[in-house]
Amino acid sequence: MNAMHVQQWNSPGAPEGTSRPERLFDREGEWAALLSFACDPHPGADLGVVMGRHRQGKTLLLEALAGATGGFYFCGQQATESEALQRMGEEYARYRRASRPFCWHDWKECLDAVLAAGDDGPAPVVIDSFPDLVEASPALPSIIYGALRHFERTPLDRRVRLLLAGETAPVMTRLFGSASPLRARTGLILDVQPLDFREAARLWGIDDLGLAFLVHNVVGGTPAYRHDYVDDDVPAGRKDFDAWVCRTVLNPRVPLFHEARHLLDEAIGPWNRGVCHSVLAALARGCTTHGEIATLLGQQLTDTSRALTVLRDRGLLRSQPDGLQPGTTRHHITDSLLAFEHAVVRPRRAALEQADARTVWEEARPAFDSLIAVRGFTQICRDWAVSFADWGLGTQQVAASRGTLSGPSGEGGLDAEVVVRRVNGSRTGPLVSLGLARWSTGMDLHHLQYLRRILDRLDPRDTGSVRLALYGASGFSPALHFAQARGDVMLVDLERLYRGA
Structure with missing residues (x-):
C-alpha cells in the first residue's frame, strides 16, 4: 500500500468524540x-x-x-x-x-x-x-x-x-x-517535524514579529519547550527578551539550560560525542562545507565526514547542494537550540555556572546577533520561499538554499542567501528566484545591483524568468519600493514572512 502523509479530517470509521484533543497544538x-x-x-x-x-x-x-x-x-x-x-x-x-x-x-x-x-x-x-x-x-x-x-x-x-x-x-x-x-x-x-516559524509564533502566543523571530532563534519549533522546559515563561515584549534569555536558556536551574546536551546525547548514543560537539561548534561559527569544518577543527576529512553522517542520520543536520554550484554541499544545524548552545552557551558554560547570567549574556549578545540571528533570518527566508511564497508554479515544488559563485582571478566571490530552484524528482531544476537576506541592515539599490551582478554571471538559459528578491527585517529604501512597483524586485519583510505569500 502506498504511504500516506495527510488524509481528510474525518474517517468513515471514526467513533464519536474523536475530534483533535485541545492539548494538541496545531498538528x-x-x-x-x-x-x-x-x-x-x-x-x-x-x-x-x-x-x-x-x-x-x-x-x-x-x-x-x-x-x-x-x-x-x-x-x-x-x-x-x-x-x-x-x-x-x-x-x-x-x-x-x-x-x-x-x-x-x-x-x-x-x-x-x-x-x-x-x-x-x-x-x-x-x-x-x-x-x-x-x-x-x-x-x-x-x-x-x-x-x-x-x-x-x-x-x-x-x-x-x-x-x-x-x-x-x-x-x-x-x-x-x-x-x-x-x-x-x-x-x-x-x-512528525518541528513546527515551522509561523506555527511557533502562535504556539508561544507572540504577536510582535521581531520578538517571535528572536525567540525562534533560541528554541526553534519544538513544542515541548513552550511549557515545562521554561516553566511557562514567555517574554513580555521585545525589551524583555534579554532578561528572558537569562531567566531560561542561560539559567542552570531551568531544564532548557541542559536540554541541548541531552538532545545530542540521546540522538547519537555512545558514538564520539566530542567530535559531534566540535562539528556543531564549527557549523555554529559559520562553516558550512565539509572542507571548512575539517580545516577549522584540524581534522582529517574522513573523521569529519563520519560525524556529519551521524548528525545527518539523526536529523540534527541538513545537507543541501549549493544553489549556484551544485557540486558543493552545504550543511546546516536543523535545531535552533543546538545552534544557540554551540554559538553562545557552550563557549561560556563555565562562566555561566560561576557568574551572573546577565553579565555573560552582555558579552555573548554580539555573537547571537552576528551568528545566530543572521543565519536564522536567512533560514526562515528560505523556509518562506519553499512553504509560503507564491511563485506561480502551481503544484511544482521548489527548494531554497545558499548560492555562491567563485570570483575570477583577482576578484571576490558572490553570494546569494536565498536561491530558489524548481525540484524535479530528486534533482534541483531551473532557477526561480535569486535573493539576498539582511536581518539588521536596511536595504537599498546597491543590494539590487549586487543581485544583478550575480545574474550577469549566470548562464542566460537559466535566468530568463528569474525573480530578484530582497528579504529584509530592517526596512527598504524608497528607491527599492519604487523598483518593486515597476516589477524589478520583490521585497519581503517580517510581515510578509509571517503573514503573507
Whole structure:
C-alpha cells in the first residue's frame, strides 16, 4: 500500500468524540492522518510508522489517538526482552480489564494475542519507542512481518491496525526503508517535524514579529519547550527578551539550560560525542562545507565526514547542494537550540555556572546577533520561499538554499542567501528566484545591483524568468519600493514572512 502523509479530517470509521484533543497544538494534518489510518473500517492487516526527533509530540499524538479510538498504547524502553514482555502483559491486562497479567514466553505469542484486538473493530495497537524493543529483540521486526502475514490469512472481517513509532534514527530508517520487507506492508509513514516559524509564533502566543523571530532563534519549533522546559515563561515584549534569555536558556536551574546536551546525547548514543560537539561548534561559527569544518577543527576529512553522517542520520543536520554550484554541499544545524548552545552557551558554560547570567549574556549578545540571528533570518527566508511564497508554479515544488559563485582571478566571490530552484524528482531544476537576506541592515539599490551582478554571471538559459528578491527585517529604501512597483524586485519583510505569500 502506498504511504500516506495527510488524509481528510474525518474517517468513515471514526467513533464519536474523536475530534483533535485541545492539548494538541496545531498538528491538524498529523492527527487527521493517524485517525484515518486507525479507524479505516476495511478488513485486513495494516502497518503504520510514526517517526520524528525527540520533543516533537509523537507520544502525545499517539496517546491521544489510543485514548480517542479505544486502542492499546505501549511505550517500550531499554530493557531485556523478558522484562519488556512482562510490562506488555501487565499493561495489556489493564487495557483488557483482565484480573491478572498476561504471561507470554516470546514476542510471537504476545503479538498473536495483542493484534487480535482488531476482532472487535479497527482499534489500533500502538507500540512507541520501538527501536528500544528491537535493541533487546533483534528478531522482532521479522516476527511482526510474520504476524501481519498470518492475520491476512485469517477471516476476512478481521482488522489489524498496528502503529510503530520511534525517533528519526538509523534504526527506523533501516527497519522501514525501501529495502525492508516491512516497507511493502506500510500503509502510513508519518514524520512528525518541528513546527515551522509561523506555527511557533502562535504556539508561544507572540504577536510582535521581531520578538517571535528572536525567540525562534533560541528554541526553534519544538513544542515541548513552550511549557515545562521554561516553566511557562514567555517574554513580555521585545525589551524583555534579554532578561528572558537569562531567566531560561542561560539559567542552570531551568531544564532548557541542559536540554541541548541531552538532545545530542540521546540522538547519537555512545558514538564520539566530542567530535559531534566540535562539528556543531564549527557549523555554529559559520562553516558550512565539509572542507571548512575539517580545516577549522584540524581534522582529517574522513573523521569529519563520519560525524556529519551521524548528525545527518539523526536529523540534527541538513545537507543541501549549493544553489549556484551544485557540486558543493552545504550543511546546516536543523535545531535552533543546538545552534544557540554551540554559538553562545557552550563557549561560556563555565562562566555561566560561576557568574551572573546577565553579565555573560552582555558579552555573548554580539555573537547571537552576528551568528545566530543572521543565519536564522536567512533560514526562515528560505523556509518562506519553499512553504509560503507564491511563485506561480502551481503544484511544482521548489527548494531554497545558499548560492555562491567563485570570483575570477583577482576578484571576490558572490553570494546569494536565498536561491530558489524548481525540484524535479530528486534533482534541483531551473532557477526561480535569486535573493539576498539582511536581518539588521536596511536595504537599498546597491543590494539590487549586487543581485544583478550575480545574474550577469549566470548562464542566460537559466535566468530568463528569474525573480530578484530582497528579504529584509530592517526596512527598504524608497528607491527599492519604487523598483518593486515597476516589477524589478520583490521585497519581503517580517510581515510578509509571517503573514503573507
